[in-house]
Amino acid sequence: YSAQQTLDYVQSLYEKKLTTYPRTDSCYITDDDEEMLEELTEELESFLDITPADVDEAVPRTRRTVNREKVTDHHAILPTRSMLHADLDALPKGEQNVLKLIIARTLMAVSKPFRYLETLLTTECAGEEFTAKGKEVLEEGWKAVERKVLADILNRKQELTALPNAAENECGILNAELKEGQTSPPKHFTEDLLLHAMETASADSMPEGVERQGIGTPATRATTIEKLVQKGFLERKGNKKTKVLLPTDKGKALITVMPEEIQSPEMTADWETKLLQIEHGEMEPSEFMTEINTMITELVKNTEMKKGANALMKSKIIGVCPNCGKPVVEREKGWFCENRECRFVLWKDNAFFKRLGKRLDAHVADKLLRDGRVRLKDCKSAKGKTYNATVLLSCEADGRSKFSLEFEGGC
Structure with missing residues (x-):
């Protein structure tokens, strides 16, 4: 599903009182919600016929999900108790799948860790070192929950490669061949990768304590991507399973003629810094608004930008x-x-x-x-x-x- 479709599905689930508020980027809950999450977890496990693994009673299994500092206006998306009594088969397929993902992630967050043993084998030939890695599962932990709840969605089974036991000097060379290759360029953005990039854009430049980081908010990022597609600046390409986002000629033309200051997320970081200064009484609001008005006035005067954009966009x-x-x-x-x-x-x-x-x-x-x-x-x-x-x-x-x-x- 596209980012906008996913947001629409989860918004519908919220309106049907099957999940909590969807427009959040937090993955945690507060201390006040921990008891509620423990009770909800037990009911979900009973609902799905999942036997919980043995846990350390001294440390509640929900403790790792609690972090008040990482909860802004709303906590992580959770299924509601109303969901347990709803007719889920009556939901559209898209809403069913998104709801399953939310349920699975809730249970995975309070499950035991996935533990595995990784073996690193290092060999030497003609003075050069070569390495091979193998993994062996010790405890499935949250992966067992993921497999049970999302079996019909994931449709995949990842096989881990285990290396044979080998003592020093036991390895020999069976054959050797020379391969030539080229480095690969960065992969195109899928919607989930682009959403993450928008969320973390210019994070290093953001001051401590700002309310917003990155480009947009959880409520606007998906809509922004969809609008860029609808307006012809981006296009989706790929198969049914994986689609990437590519700039169109129109999109490339817009970026070519757009002023650098508008393109850069550094502008958001600068604004957030000044808003924080206003909050602390270190800057007057009127001064900030004067700077914004001056910048917009200069951009409006720059008619060459529009002329250049039209010329580039029409040269297809x-x-x-x-x-x-x-x-x-x-x-x-x-x-x-x-x-x-x-x-x-x-x-x-x-x-x-x-x-x-x-x-x-x-x-x-x-x-x-x-x-x-x-x-x-x-x-x-x-x-x-x-x-x-x-x-x-x-x-x-x-x-x-x-x-x-x-x-x-x-x-």
Whole structure:
């Protein structure tokens, strides 16, 4: 699910009183909620028929989830007792899956640790050291809970590689080969990675004690990503299982012309520092607002930014010029040949298409450049009658575009 879908699902669960308040970035609860969490845990284990592992009675298993300093306005998302008596099968599939994740994470947080033994084997050949690692599970702990609650969602089983017992000088060389490779660039952002990056952006520059950190809030980050996709600055690509977020030409153009100060999360850090100074009486609110007004005024005056953005955003190549063979790019008023000496252009405000009661849009321009023709339905004649016809594209002797009609059943 996308970040916005997930937020919508958990908001719906909250409105149905199946989970607690969703718009939080805290993973902890306060001391006041610890007793409630212990009782809820026992009821969830009974509800799911999970046998709790032996725990140290001297230290409550919920203790590791308590951290008042890391709880801001709201504690971590938890299932409610109302959920235990609800008809969960009646929920939409997406809400069921998100609710299962919340239940699983709640129980995993109070379960025993996942313990394993890791073996590191170091060998030496021709003065070079080579290493191999192996793992052996000692105690499944919270992974057992994860597997039981999320079995139908995870659909995967990770096998750990165990190394054989080996004493010193027992290893020999079976074969050797030389492999050439290249370093890999950083992976593209998935939505969860981007959300984490937004949350931690400029964290090192933030002063101690600020209320907000990073870019946006838990309530706005998913919406911000969705808006960037809807506005055409980002696009999702990938398969059904994993989708990455990639900038579009429009997005790249915007970043190219946008002032550096707006792009940087350092601006948020600077504002938060000054808001903290205002809170402590070290800065006047009017001084802070004057700085903001001055910055906005300067940005509004910078008309070249908008002009540059329009130029970059409209230079998308959509085909090849039928007159000279150079690329045809989209601009504000039409699709132009990049060759300055060529006169070929497809005007968006096109008189020929207007007479047909049609509009020359990007789809029509693409078809004309690719196939030299485009079939149109329900064209209008001068007498108001409708007909179907094919528009043919050719060029005048001087390179200008020329259109003609081919009617169905003959010319």
